[in-house]
Amino acid sequence: MPKDEFEWIRQHTPERYNHSGVIEGIGDDAAVYAAEDGFDEILCVDTMVEEVHFKKQTMSPYDTGHKALAVNISDIAAMAGIPVYYIVSIAVPPSWTDEELQELYNGMGALAAEYDMDMIGGDTVSSQSGLVISVTVHGRVEKGRHLLRRNALPGDIVFVTNPTGRSAAGLDWLLQHGRGQNCPEPFQTLTAYHQRPRPRVEEGRIIAGTAPTASLNDISDGLASEANEIAEASGVKLQLRQQDIPAATELKEAAGGDSYWDWIFYGGEDFELIGTAREKNWSLLQQNMKEEGFPLYAIGRVQEGPPLVTLLDGTEEQTLPKKGYNHFQS
Numbered sequence: 001m002p003k004d005e006f007e008w009i010r011q012h013t014p015e016r017y018n019h020s021g022v023i024e025g026i027g028d029d030a031a032v033y034a035a036e037d038g039f040d041e042i043l044c045v046d047t048m049v050e051e052v053h054f055k056k057q058t059m060s061p062y063d064t065g066h067k068a069l070a071v072n073i074s075d076i077a078a079m080a081g082i083p084v085y086y087i088v089s090i091a092v093p094p095s096w097t098d099e100e101l102q103e104l105y106n107g108m109g110a111l112a113a114e115y116d117m118d119m120i121g122g123d124t125v126s127s128q129s130g131l132v133i134s135v136t137v138h139g140r141v142e143k144g145r146h147l148l149r150r151n152a153l154p155g156d157i158v159f160v161t162n163p164t165g166r167s168a169a170g171l172d173w174l175l176q177h178g179r180g181q182n183c184p185e186p187f188q189t190l191t192a193y194h195q196r197p198r199p200r201v202e203e204g205r206i207i208a209g210t211a212p213t214a215s216l217n218d219i220s221d222g223l224a225s226e227a228n229e230i231a232e233a234s235g236v237k238l239q240l241r242q243q244d245i246p247a248a249t250e251l252k253e254a255a256g257g258d259s260y261w262d263w264i265f266y267g268g269e270d271f272e273l274i275g276t277a278r279e280k281n282w283s284l285l286q287q288n289m290k291e292e293g294f295p296l297y298a299i300g301r302v303q304e305g306p307p308l309v310t311l312l313d314g315t316e317e318q319t320l321p322k323k324g325y326n327h328f329q330s
């Protein structure tokens, strides 16, 4: 734990900001930044709690910093926005050393640098249990260009940006073995998906640019849960086709059988984007994503309500329950 709160904050104060819109960054009662003409502002917060979202056994301090910021950038991506600023609230227990905290900030800082983001404030308190880190991200999107969960219409194509389930499979391995030097493939790859998720900002931007009527959501609680959120918000049915759901090779290798489907549907923390696009925009969307080197998988269709998700396997159609990570049920 740091010796002095104020000295510690000074150590983490950047010398300069990337964005000229910062009027007052770290150092006063609150940050002040200039709004930008032609854009709407986006704001989100997600919190990570030691023993709930990470353990020292599953994530290094650097990974924890990376992920605490990544999960929030992912929410900006799910609105088709560009991340700009962030503020960090941290509750530090005695079990965390200064070096570990520095690593946590290094993890956040490295990801922030990839997006030219500026940390413009935060809050520091002590904790008598685990470490808690809460990151608030501010982003922007061209006026009227944001994408919502509630825009799905019957006839739309349901898509996902990449296969899901790898993060959950990586977590299962980490909970059994702990992180360390000798992590063999395919677990090396799977654990990386868990520890260092890549927010899909560029993909969100292409989707909004090509299919401005699309619906969009990021996958934090699992493919099934987030598909159900789109169905509920839009008042439509999503029919997913089992044969079109992508399954990563590493996942099949890790499972050695058919047991990987639970990870794919219910695992969570993928931070891929799931959404729906009008059929008339679909081929251009596929083409634009391909040109930029981003995969996109058509996994089903939107149909008239009731608001639920089904899985069509051959001629058999079953409801895909809104099962996945739920803080008050796990």
Ligand SMILES: Nc1ncnc2c1ncn2[C@@H]1O[C@H](COP(=O)(O)OP(=O)(O)OP(=O)(O)O)[C@@H](O)[C@H]1O
Binding pocket: 045, 046, 071, 075, 220, 221
């Ligand atoms: N404690 C709270 N008070 C007010 N609003 C909340 C609270 N918790 C969540 N919300 C709001 O509820 C909505 C859904 O939040 P939720 O956290 O489920 O979304 P998410 O961040 O996409 O998912 P996840 O937290 O799994 O990443 C958002 O508009 C969020 O701002």
Ligand SMILES: Cc1ncc(C[n+]2csc(CCOP(=O)(O)O)c2C)c(N)n1
Binding pocket: 046, 047, 051, 052, 053, 054, 055, 058, 171, 220, 221, 267, 268, 269, 325
């Ligand atoms: C040690 C450990 N145990 C379990 C999990 C799994 N987990 C925790 S929160 C969450 C959903 C997303 O969270 P939120 O809804 O808060 O965004 C999942 C899948 C983990 N990551 N680490």
Ligand SMILES: [Mg+2]
Binding pocket: 045, 046
């Ligand atoms: Mg949230």
Ligand SMILES: [Mg+2]
Binding pocket: 074, 075, 078, 217, 218, 219, 220
């Ligand atoms: Mg989200």
Ligand SMILES: [Mg+2]
Binding pocket: 046, 071, 072, 075, 220
């Ligand atoms: Mg979130």
